Every structure is written in structure tokens, then in C-alpha cells.
Amino acid sequence: MLLPERVKAAVFAGLIVLSAVGLILAAQTFRPQPPALTAGIPVSMQIEGAGWVITYSSNDTRNNTVHLFLLEAAHTLHFGLVWSNWSAPYSAVFIEGINGSINGEGGRWWVFWVNGTYGSTAADLTVLHGGEAILWRFTTPEGG
């Protein structure tokens, strides 16, 4: 069947939009989803900044991502937190400063480990299940 060029272009554009939406939705299925907790979980955290250390732990937290638990610690202990959001379609939180130590100062950056394992995903995409020890360190790239 010979379709006019405009019809072919419209069908093609529709297919492209449908395919792109499908791919973006498929990507979302890989996004870690923290479960809604019915009971609190124990988590501990140490934050090693520029010449200072903050420790915080809870035996009954429902903030079950690294980012949410860091927010809880900042709220409870009253220290500052700076972060930025990467936009959709695969949004994520990027921690830029903790307690006045901002990324890039003295060539140092905030990185975190969970139970000794380097945090390879964003803090809001790292799900906690209970019993984890989180370490935030303000360090040079080579110091990781």
C-alpha cells in the first residue's frame, strides 16, 4: 500500500514517541524502590569531614535510603546539608555538602560506603534493609 509522505511521517513520529516512552518506562523498572517499612530498622552512620567527625545511629528508623537517613541525622543533630537533584527521567540526588564542607574544597569530595562497600549508586537510590553501617568521608579522589 502506497501511503502519502505526510501520513508516513505521522506514523513514524507516533512510533518514535511510543518507543521512547516505552524505553523510559522500562528504565524505571530498574530503579531501586525502598519498601514501605512497617517497623523501624537499626542503622548507624559516621561522617568524617574536614577536621570533624559526626556519628549518628538509630535502632528504629524508617528512613531506609542513605539519603533519607542522612537527612534524619542532619535534622536530629542540626547540621547543614546541601544536595542537588538530577532531573527525570532517571532522577537522583547528588550530595554536595555536609556540615559546611562543600565538594571541591581542598580537592575533596563527599563519597560514601555501606558496610565497607563503595556507594556506586546515588544516595537516594541506595536502599537500607537494617543493620547497615554507613560511612561518609570527605576525601580526595585518590583517598577513596
Place this chain on the structure above:
Amino acid sequence: MAARNPAFRKFTKLDLAFLLILLGVGGRLVLLRVANVETVLAASMLAGAFLGWRYSLLVTLAVMGVSDAVIYALGYGGELGLPAILGITAFTWSGMVFAGLIGSVTGRRRVLFTTRSMALLATVSIPATLLFDVWTAFGDWVFIAGPRGLSLATVYYMQIPFTLIHLASSIVFVPLFGSIFSYLTPAPSVLPMPEPTDGED
């Protein structure tokens, strides 16, 4: 298809290369905080498809050079350290060069201002995007994730959602900008028909 405005025929290859560089750099910087949605691969592929492999190299290297300079000057990637940045740069630049060469193989003469040509470009952008992501994820593992204890399999698994989004980006941007640039690209010159000569059958 409507007749072209003859003014468009004044665009030279260098004009189009400059426009593609603007598209690549501008799109990359505007979409900097949108993970894996970018216009560089489209610019490189289209440069290859419309202008040939030499221009695809020019466009790719110019886009990556200018945008990387701006991005690192803004402080992005500082947490990685210089050796990792240089290593990743080698992989991302060469990955985009591959995309440009794939575009040039698609061929300038076959890419016209038609739906068929845009469908061809969109289709070719899929393996180009996959090749780029597989290649750069390997570079990520070599210079960033591997030294921090992550396995290559983990890196590739974590790459999947970003590749899906990158594919969405490519299949939208390549035909979208491809249709614009195919309209701006001078039509292939038509050779004059030979004069009929007398003869006998």
C-alpha cells in the same frame, strides 16, 4: 514534498558542521543534569551521514572538546580525579567517533528529506548507542568502578536503565535533527543529461 527554498542551497559543508557543533555542545550543556539524554551522538552520527567521515571526526572532536572543557571547568567530575577523567575521556571521545563513523557508513547519498531516510537513521542510531554504552561502561569499569571493587558484570547491570534512556534519547534526537539537517543539506547535484545524438537503430 514541498520545493526547497533555494537559499538553503547556500549552506556549505562547513556551515552545516558548525551548526552540528552548536547542536552537540548546546544540547549537552543544556541537558547536563538529565542523565543520558544528550545530543552529541545525534550530532556525530548526522555529521557522518550528511557530511562524510572527515566531518564526523571534526564535529565529534569539537563537540566533545568544547563541552568537556566547560563541564570540567564547572567542577563536574572532580570527585573522580585526573587519571580517571583522562581515561573516561578517551573512552567517551572514541565512542562518539564510532557513532560518527557508523553515521558515515549509513551514507550521505542515501539520506534524503524523506520519512524512509529518517527511519533508517533512527534504526542505525540503535546499534550506535548500544556500542557507545557498552564501550564507555567498560571504560567506567577500568577507570572508576573496577578500582573501587565493582565487577564488570555489576557495572553492565547498573548501566541497563541508563542505556534504555540513552536509546530513547537517540531515537528521538537523531530523526528530529536529521529531518532538519536533511532539509538544510544541499541536494546532490544532478548531472546534465547527455545531448541526444543522431544515430541509427
